[in-house]
Amino acid sequence: MSLSALERLGLSRLPNLREKARRIYKFFSNRPGSEYIASAYAIQGLMVLLDRYRPKSVLEIGAGIGTLSFAAMHMLDECRKDTKGPFAWKYFAVESDRFCLEELKKNLEPWESRFTIVDHLEESSELVKDFEFIILDGGKKDGKFFEKIPLRATLFIEGDRRPQRELLESVSRGRDYVCFNAVAFRFFKSGGYWVYKFEPMLDDRFYLGFKSLYYRSWAACKYRIKPIIKIITRTSYRCFGN
Numbered sequence: 113m114s115l116s117a118l119e120r121l122g123l124s125r126l127p128n129l130r131e132k133a134r135r136i137y138k139f140f141s142n143r144p145g146s147e148y149i150a151s152a153y154a155i156q157g158l159m160v161l162l163d164r165y166r167p168k169s170v171l172e173i174g175a176g177i178g179t180l181s182f183a184a185m186h187m188l189d190e191c192r193k194d195t196k197g198p199f200a201w202k203y204f205a206v207e208s209d210r211f212c213l214e215e216l217k218k219n220l221e222p223w224e225s226r227f228t229i230v231d232h233l234e235e236s237s238e239l240v241k242d243f244e245f246i247i248l249d250g251g252k253k254d255g256k257f258f259e260k261i262p263l264r265a266t267l268f269i270e271g272d273r274r275p276q277r278e279l280l281e282s283v284s285r286g287r288d289y290v291c292f293n294a295v296a297f298r299f300f301k302s303g304g305y306w307v308y309k310f311e312p313m314l315d316d317r318f319y320l321g322f323k324s325l326y327y328r329s330w331a332a333c334k335y336r337i338k339p340i341i342k343i344i345t346r347t348s349y350r351c352f353g354n
């Protein structure tokens with residue numbers, strides 16, 4: 113994908129992050145190997161966080177065909193536009209699958225010389241200490257990796273990844289962190305992500321604490337009401353459907 117193709121995607125002209133996320137999702141859904149790509153909801157969530165924290169270094173584990181990497185690099189460039197002075201960033205993407213590696217290179221061509229691909233996860237536990245922002249959408253349970261997450265880092269986890277999160281939380285027991293689980297707002301649509309902020313500042317405590325409360329209330333409604341709606345739909349179908 114060349115730079116002009118990126119321009120044709122017209123992301124910079126779109127009015128908000130939701131539209132950008134949808135367009136990126138649509139574009140990647142039509143690319144080879146799109147079966148396991150991140151949801152539009154998670155793409156939007158990632159862009160919102162990058163806009164807030166404007167990290168200068170991002171490490172992505174399990175880059176796949178590059179949906180989240182594409183959104184992240186576009187966002188880092190956008191942040192640079194309205195930052196006074198230079199805003200350089202470094203981006204490391206970890207991916208081991210040969211097919212994905214090929215697609216990743218093609219899909220991230222507009223940033224060709226500006227990011228690094230690492231093809232061994234083992235190296236990433238040494239790398240992680242140098243990154244402010246970490247995206248996790250793959251890899252394995254690795255305690256050493258989680259132990260080295262640096263002070264005040266932000267961790268974005270696509271989907272649920274419960275085994276990895278449980279390990280993360282157990283190795284981070286002595287650390288100060290806040291987290292929340294964003295749950296998609298549509299009743300019958302899945303999609304979500306987790307955010308962990310280590311050693312948060314006071315404003316982060318408010319921001320992430322509020323988000324946590326907000327999503328917990330929504331999830332409580334969603335997961336209680338959803339089965340009730342299903343029962344009503346099924347019963348009315350049995351009674352009145354043919």
Ligand SMILES: C[S@@+](CC[C@H](N)C(=O)[O-])C[C@H]1O[C@@H](n2cnc3c(N)ncnc32)[C@H](O)[C@@H]1O
Pocket residue numbers: 148149150173174175176177178179180206207208209212231232233249250251252270
């Ligand atoms: C869910 S997919 C990522 C999709 C990607 N975020 C996207 O939206 O395009 C997970 C990826 O993690 C990669 N992966 C899994 N285990 C890995 C490992 N041990 N080292 C490196 N990559 C790994 C897989 O090859 C797969 O491409």
